Amino acid sequence: MVPADADESTASPRVVPLSDETVARGPATAPAPLQAPAAASAAAKPAAPKSPRKKRILLGIGALAAVAAVYYGVNYYLVGRFIVSTDDAYVRANNSTLGARVAGHIAEIVPGDNTLVKAGQILFKIDDGDYKIAVDAARRKIDTQNATIERIGRQIGAQASAVEQAQAQLASADAAANRAQLEFDRQQTLSKQGFASRSVYETSQSNRDQTDASVKAAKAAIDSAKSAVDVTKAQQQEARAQLQELRSSLDKAERDLAFTEVKAPVDGIFSNRLVNLGDFITTGQRLANIVPLNDVYIDANFKETQLRRLKPGQPVSIELDADSSRKIEGTVDSLSPAAGAVFTLLPPDNATGNFTKIVQRVPVRIRVPADVAKQNVLRAGMSVYVRVNTKADAAPAQ
Structure with missing residues (x-):
């Protein structure tokens, strides 16, 4: 006996009567005789029903997406639209440059490099004979x-x-x-x-x-x-x-x-030593640097289009590139009176030649809490990402 599936595939093709619409379109649109049985067979098969588990997974994903969309939408409306951020921000410190006030030979270098020193501590001793x-x-x-x-x-x-x-x-x-x-x-x-x-x-x-x-x-x-x-x-x-x-x-x-005893003017980290034991130094010669721990701040360069919402006293969230998991709270201290390009050695002159408009950036000074600064987490020159909350009722960071 020949299976039914085999019969359908090996039997002579059946002649399907043409409808009036097909006749009207002409022979160019008439279905091919060999394709008609396959199309009829595919149409005859019922669609496979979806499993209940797959439906539940799809519904769960859809629900999570809806919740996430609502959460982010509400968060943007309540908080996100008030946030002004930039990654063009760096840690700064008012470094103290140590210089010799008398000439002579270096007789002793007291602290080690990159060590913590206190104000008034002796750093260098010059031959005092x-x-x-x-x-x-x-x-x-x-x-x-x-x-x-x-x-x-x-x-x-x-x-x-x-x-x-x-x-x-x-x-x-x-x-x-x-x-x-x-x-x-x-x-x-x-x-x-x-x-x-x-x-x-x-x-x-x-x-x-x-x-x-x-x-x-x-x-x-x-x-x-x-x-x-x-x-x-x-x-x-x-x-x-x-x-x-x-x-x-x-x-x-x-x-x-x-003055033969060079002392630290402030508390900080003794670094960038430029002289060695026995060197002869002259008056005014640079000896080393001290990076203070209690005078660390951040200079963030915001676009000029972001300035209208920035004011002193607004809270700032600071994220370190060195440790993105650690967040530090700061406060907007002041806004520069001019764009950074104005203070460069050669300010741009757009009055001559072709003009290409560039969005200028204005430095904004951000202060960090004194206890955080003394932890020596923020080091001068480090890159940070800052987010300023410009909402009117935002509480200033302490």
Whole structure:
């Protein structure tokens, strides 16, 4: 016996009567005789029913997609549309550059590279032998000048005594002059009456003149003694002024001696050391850098089209490229008054040649909490991704 499936495939093809529509279209559209049985067989087979498990899976996927769409839609409406973000952001720090304030050989380097240092900690020691000698010399000069001032003071005292002595001599000369004047007046009266000899009269006149001269000499001695006192006092003032200069020289020598110890100005990480033990350094030469831990911030370059929604005090979510799993909260601190291109060495000049419009970026300063900065997680130069929540009632980050 021949199977039914075989019969249908091997039997002569049946003639299918043409419909009126087929006849109207013409012979070009008539179905081929060999294709008609296959089409009829395919149409005769019923479609395989879908399994209940597959239906449940498809329904579950559809439900999850709907929930996800609703969640992301609501999240965008409530939060997402207020977020302004950029990946053009970098960690910055106000690095302290250490420089030598005196010249000399490096005698000691105290901390190791890339180690934590405290403000006031000694970092470098410069050979201080010459500076100690300068301090000792300045102190000896001050001692000598003090002795000079003391000697001048004694001279002033002696000259003051000379003034007093001259004044006493003047008083004595005045008394002698008064007696001589009285004697002269008496002899002159007697001479006119003819009771005194000519020689006695002339002697009294000579005594009067001598005593007057003694008075003038005493007065001149007083003036000279006073002038000597004034000159000596001027010398004393000059010596005191020189003493102040010597003290200033001592202060400078002591200051230079103190500068032989280079100390850390702030707390931070000691790095980028540029000198070695025994190197001779000059005044102003750069020695190393200190990256402070309490002065770390982020400069994010936002497009100019994003600025209208940014304001100081808005909370910021910070994601580190080095550790994307860690999120840090910050706060918008300030917005730059100009685009970054304005502060470049050669600002762009669009007034000449062809013009291609480029969206400018404006630096925005973002502050991070002090406790986070001190953890040394944010290192200067690192790249970060920032998201600013510009919603009006968003709470500023602490």
